[in-house]
Amino acid sequence: MLFALLCTDKPDSLQIRLYTRPDHLAFLESLGDALKFAGPFLGEDGKPCGSLVMVEAADKNAALAIAESDPYAKAGLFSGVEARPWVWAVKNPEA
Numbered sequence: 887m888l889f890a891l892l893c894t895d896k897p898d899s900l901q902i903r904l905y906t907r908p909d910h911l912a913f914l915e916s917l918g919d920a921l922k923f924a925g926p927f928l929g930e931d932g933k934p935c936g937s938l939v940m941v942e943a944a945d946k947n948a949a950l951a952i953a954e955s956d957p958y959a960k961a962g963l964f965s966g967v968e969a970r971p972w973v974w975a976v977k978n979p980e981a
Contacts, residue, residue, distance in 0.1 A: 895936050920943065
């Protein structure tokens with residue numbers, strides 16, 4: 887099942903994000919086919935303020951375990967992470 891990991895950055899945490907980004911990107915690559923797509927949310931100032939990571943996982947707990955393993959999470963970047971089940975209904979490249 888697909889899960890949207892909705893990650894919200896802590897206020898004034900851009901430096902944590904920038905410093906940890908190479909490890910975060912390597913982590914995402916290590917997920918292989920379980921990673922469907924990912925990218926940052928942007929604030930009104932155009933700067934990253936959170937992340938959307940779409941993963942395939944067995945259940946919500948497995949999706950949250952992926953989120954907890956992310957170097958961004960380990961560095962304390964996020965104020966919160968939500969895992970929501972998602973159905974790719976339109977323009978699904980695997981359909």
